[in-house]
Amino acid sequence: MNEITEVKELAQSIKMFKVRAPEIAKKHKPGQFVILRVHEKGERIPLTIADADSKEGTIMLISQEVGKTTKMLGQLRRADKIPDLVGPLGKPSEVERFGQVVIIGGGVGTAVAYPDARALKKAGNRLISIVGARSKDLLILEEEMKKTSDELYVTTDDGSKGHHGFVTDVLKELIDRQVEIDRVVAIGPAIMMKAVANITRPHRIKTVVNLNPIMVDGTGMCGACRVSVGGQTKFACVDGPAFDGHEVDFDLLMARLRTYMEQEKIAMQPPKTNQAGR
């Protein structure tokens, strides 16, 4: 169980892992995630299931090395085992034939957008994808998204590939061109999802965002992941992770994402400093 069968570096510090987890692979639906721990004293972190092969009994996880846990995960190789892995968690994404759907993936959020894109395509939607990253070295799943989409736009903040600018620039342009959009799905940094929601709100385009708050258990047990949606408190792990982007309080989400900024730094300092820090 939980054996890694393949590791691939998708971009600088972004890795794909195929993990043997037959029960999760069998039950998984797009939009769902797992919680994992990489060692005995480790933290529980959520990662979206980017793909699953129920025949092979594997799931695909994509992780960007940002903190201690993801950096330790990045050290794992084929044949290593992930000590604790549980899922699939969260509500599956809403997949129907909506018409023309714009799907936006920002940074490693594209890993989350990808399974949604495939499901939406399979359901008969026409798909316009916008994939963005800080620079071309950080772009992931571009080929996969291209195959899945009817149109693909690439943006980079530094202009090293595709449109020089943000994913929202392309979205704005599509709206200005009066392209018919029945639904927008936006997955990426909170600030990006907020910007997307602000653009689509005046045009009343249904916008679904996938939230990424801090979680502990991921089963609805702690409330660490609480978000405010339409003035109501929701737990992203069981009520989400997808919500109506026009109803989400993004400022609250961003503030809560900063809860452990100090501790994240401490966790990566050399041990001596750690002791002093305590």
Next chain:
Amino acid sequence: MAAKPSEKLLRRVPVRRLPPEVRRRTFDEVSLGYNEEEAIAEAGRCLKCPSPFCIKGCPVEIEIPAFIECIKKGDFSGAIAKLKEKNNLPGICGRVCPQELQCEAECIFGKRGAPIAIGALERFAADYELKKGVEIPEKAKSTGKRVAVVGSGPAGLTAAGDLAKLGHDITIFEALHLPGGVLVYGIPEFRLPKSIVKAEVEYVRRLGVEVKTNVIIGRTLTVEDLFESGCDAVFIGSGAGSPWFMRVPGENLNGIYSANEFLTRCNLMKAYAFPEYDTPVHSGKRVAVIGGGNAAMDAARTALRLGGEEIRIIYRRSRDEMPARAEEVRNAEEEGVTLELLANPTRYLGSKEGWVERVECLKMELGSPDESGRRRPVPMKGSEYLTPIDLGVVAIGAGPNPLIAQTTEGLKVGDDERFIVDEQGKTSRDRIWAAGDVASPEGTVIHAMGNAKKAALAIHNHLAKRASA
């Protein structure tokens, strides 16, 4: 009734505890328990009432005078054997049961003096066995029947242990990465050392029970999957894992935790040892814990141990209505936690960056009794006052996780989202039983165990009937 006790007999052999000034900053267990001499002396007080009331006060009906008699004679192995006839988890119960409301409340000594320290004696016997090496009782012949147990908390461990002893093939499914449920994520080390939980889970394992962690019933597998894989019955003891919030303004500010999150970070994830352990937790200098139950006491005392300076428990009723175990309220107060009674938060105020800075409370007074029989707190108009805080913990209770109810057809729940069960814990669905917080509101380890025992027996009878049919 037995002869009139002497004055000396009316007094209990005190249980030694770490002094408050020592324990305020350590997660080590507060209660030190009895040594052999103390245990024998305390056991010697028991009058062996011919028709003992204490047994009636025990939800699992331990033959209390019999185990105490063994201790009195120095037969500690006999004492633990007697305890384990009815209770698979004596080391846990001896520590966390509200004995003052149960067995000890019924003790005849309580009328004029201190009741026998039944809890401390139970713990003594359990700890004696753990040191000596745990014996596994003989099990019934294998029946070939399979039962799935959902959840490895007090209810699940009890049902699993009882059913395994009766010869059934038991698998426990636990959602978290460690077995024990609330015993590992909720109750702190200083009240219930995790080594004790581990040992008692190990005992249940050695009875032949398989424990599968990291499986969420309702997600990884459904109850239907369990039946399809060949289970003959399912027992659900998934607890009350879904925390309640008051839904007042500012409750989502940074620095406000549910008791579940605060305690899970500290107990299950060992955040108090950050950065040795990877999971962080925020400690505060000025901490407000909302609620009057055991989780509130646990959270307050944990906050203190994390370095808190001014810890207050804000509770809307008075001391008499507090649901927490009396000993824990006393422990908390001795350690310097302040009880702010008859007060209720109305909102939290925070900084520009979204961190909690103050809590606004309203003073309350007690009105007429409500449906729980306790006097209802009534707000006093215009009595709002502000208190500066940098950490808040909401410990007002928790409800069942809805995942199993949502994914199992025909499993009926009540308005409180708990499963509707009969006296034996039978749910509205054929072959499914439930007990513990997921099925009843008492909220104590021992009630969960008592109801789980009844359900286990009902499952056994059901399986026996089917085998003979």
